[in-house]
Amino acid sequence: MPKRLRIALFTECFGQKFGGAESYAVNLFRILAQRHDVTVFAREFDHDLPVKQHVISTPSWCPTWLGLWLFSARCHELAQTGFDITHSHTNAGSANIQLMHVSPVRYRRFFNRTFFQKLLVCLTPSQVAYLWLESQAVKSNPGHVLVTVAPLVKQQLQVAYGPDLAVEVVTPGAEPVRPNEEVRQRVRAELGWGPQDIGCLLVARNPLRKGLLAVLRAMLLLPNTFRLAVVGTNADVQKFVATHFSSVLERVHLIPATPEVAPYYLSADVYVHPTLQDSFGMAPLEAMAHGLPVVLSGAANCGFAQYVTHRQNAWVLDDPHDAEQIAAGLRTLGTDSVVRERMIEQAAKLVADFSWTAIADQYENLYAKSLAERADSSGSFKAIRSSP
Numbered sequence: 520m521p522k523r524l525r526i527a528l529f530t531e532c533f534g535q536k537f538g539g540a541e542s543y544a545v546n547l548f549r550i551l552a553q554r555h556d557v558t559v560f561a562r563e564f565d566h567d568l569p570v571k572q573h574v575i576s577t578p579s580w581c582p583t584w585l586g587l588w589l590f591s592a593r594c595h596e597l598a599q600t601g602f603d604i605t606h607s608h609t610n611a612g613s614a615n616i617q618l619m620h621v622s623p624v625r626y627r628r629f630f631n632r633t634f635f636q637k638l639l640v641c642l643t644p645s646q647v648a649y650l651w652l653e654s655q656a657v658k659s660n661p662g663h664v665l666v667t668v669a670p671l672v673k674q675q676l677q678v679a680y681g682p683d684l685a686v687e688v689v690t691p692g693a694e695p696v697r698p699n700e701e702v703r704q705r706v707r708a709e710l711g712w713g714p715q716d717i718g719c720l721l722v723a724r725n726p727l728r729k730g731l732l733a734v735l736r737a738m739l740l741l742p743n744t745f746r747l748a749v750v751g752t753n754a755d756v757q758k759f760v761a762t763h764f765s766s767v768l769e770r771v772h773l774i775p776a777t778p779e780v781a782p783y784y785l786s787a788d789v790y791v792h793p794t795l796q797d798s799f800g801m802a803p804l805e806a807m808a809h810g811l812p813v814v815l816s817g818a819a820n821c822g823f824a825q826y827v828t829h830r831q832n833a834w835v836l837d838d839p840h841d842a843e844q845i846a847a848g849l850r851t852l853g854t855d856s857v858v859r860e861r862m863i864e865q866a867a868k869l870v871a872d873f874s875w876t877a878i879a880d881q882y883e884n885l886y887a888k889s890l891a892e893r894a895d896s897s898g899s900f901k902a903i904r905s906s907p
Contacts, residue, residue, distance in 0.1 A: 524555040524886060527598035530608040531590060533572070534565030535778035538724040539801040540620040543668070543691050544608055550879040558602070560594045565778060573597065584648040587611050591652075604886050611652040615889040616882070618666045618689075619656070621798050624649045625679040657684065661896035662889040669799040669822030687885060691801045692875035693808035695867065699785050706786035710772050712746050717853035720787035720811070722750045722780055722802045723794075729802075730793030730816070731756070735764045735771070736842035737791075741849060743770065750774045750783050784809035789852045793839035797821045803833070804873060807866040812859050814848035830858070832865035 528548060535542050545566055548557055558571040575593050577586045591611035598605050607614035610624070628640045628650070640646045657665055657680055666687045667673050673686040712718050719738075723729035726749050738747055749756075752773040761768060774783070784790070790806030792815040800823040803813045816839040818824040827833035834848035852859050 524603040525601060526551065526555050526557045526604045526606055526886075527594070527602040528557060528559045528570075528606050528608070529591065529594040529598075529612075529614060530559065530561050531587075532563045532565075533559050533561040534563065535780070536565055536776050537563070539691075539797075539799075540608065542801060543620070546692060546875050547879060547882065550875055551882065554879075554883075558598075560597065562590065582645060584645050584652065588648070588652060604889065606882075607656070610649075610656045613655055613658055613660065613663060615662050615893075616664050616666060616885055617656050618668070619672060619676070620668055622672060622675050622796075623657075623679045624653045626675040630675075630678055659685070662893035664885050664889050666885065667798070670825060671818070671822045672798045689878060689881050689885075690873060691799055691804060692878040693801075693804045693870050693873045694875055695870055696781065696784070696809045698810060702782050703786045706782045710746070710748055710786065712786070716744050716746045717789065717849075718787040719745060719747045719789050719791050719849055719853070720750070720783055720806070721747070721791055722783065722805075724751050724776060726751055726756055727759070728795055729797075730791075730795060730839050730845075731760075733793050733840050733842050733845055734791055735760065735767065737845035737849060738764075738767045738770060740842060740846040745849060745853065746770050746772070748772045748774060748783055748787065750780055751776045780805075781809070784811060787811055789814065789849055791845065791849060792816065792821070793836055793845055794821050795839060797823070799823050804870070807832075808870045810863055810867070812852040812862045813866065814845060814852065826869065830862070832862060832869050834862070 530544050532541050533544060535545050548570065549568055551557060552568050552570050558573060560573045560575050562575055564572050575590050577589045587609060588611055591609055595612050604616060605614040606616040608618050610619060628646060629637055664687060665685060666689050667676065668690055670688055673688050676686050677684050707718065721729060721731060721734060731749060734747065738745060747770060752775060757773050760771060760773060784806055790803060790811040790813045792800060792803045792813065794800055794816050800821045803815045803823055806813050814834040815821055815824055817835050817837060820839050824835055827835060829835040834852060836844050838844060
């Protein structure tokens with residue numbers, strides 16, 4: 520593999536504020552951009568990385584599936600020459616490195632479904648389009664490496680497309696963050712949290728899908744000293760909370776999406792993540808990296824839970840809908856200093872296994888694999904053409 524590669528990254532949005540999948544790309548290429556020449560093709564940008572960027576525009580009137588296809592087609596057209604590696608975070612087209620963050624469409628639409636549900640999918644043009652786009656993304660060809668962020672998604676891909684489908688797993692990463700008492704006290708003051716208050720935190724682009732409803736119900740069961748900050752809310756979430764949970768509104772602080780999430784991690788005492796469905800779940804890992812004990816859903820709902828042990832390095836929920844379970848976890852981690860400190864210590868050891876530098880190294884190995892496969896394929900083709 521050449522010492523310095525020319526890499527084209529395809530991702531619809533490139534910036535920490537856009538969500539977990541987008542944050543994965545930014546954190547990964549923060550390291551890779553120091554080692555290689557990177558050009559990012561995206562619709563929107565919000566970052567400070569030393570990369571070239573190319574804005575891809577699609578018509579505002581077109582449906583989501585068509586916009587995705589147009590975006591992908593344009594990316595591949597522009598990156599046909601001048602790059603050693605194409606690396607895609609979109610489920611369309613076929614790049615050298617194809618990353619899939621979420622459960623495959625084919626799995627969600629056909630696995631454990633009735634005949635009529637499957638038939639309805641086949642008769643819905645948008646669903647057929649998404650299935651076709653995904654099939655192109657997983658299609659095998661020389662130099663194509665299919666990657667996912669969690670063993671759970673790998674299993675689902677192999678159920679959907681066959682057990683022989685080759686899939687690499689490269690999880691998100693994290694880097695330990697030192698405590699900062701000045702930031703902690705400043706943010707707690709902004710949130711209205713006093714020294715006696717126990718600050719709970721949830722970070723999500725879509726908080727309702729990450730279990731906000733159950734967390735709010737848990738807040739009703741906890742003393743007034745328990746406070747909640749939710750980072751990533753929009754007007755609809757704010758209206759929902761004001762309408763249905765007015766009794767705890769004074770203890771809940773709703774914060775719009777922001778790329779500057781670290782100050783909130785540093786100011787909190789416990790992180791809570793009763794997600795309903797996360798292929799991995801970067802936020803709990805990031806919370807651990809900031810020294811927080813974590814309450815999270817089990818492996819059926821959160822891929823990251825496969826790497827943790829209940830009451831050892833995380834508080835794992837049997838049922839993310841159960842407010843009493845959530846309240847019990849928050850109460851224990853917020854008030855029992857022995858359990859809390861032991862869990863923080865064990866979580867720190869787990870974080871050490873998820874270094875972004877190590878993740879970048881894994882991708883460089885996959886780049887080398889892709890380049891070698893393409894070189895072998897090209898050599899074989901030339902040999903066939905030149906044979907008598």
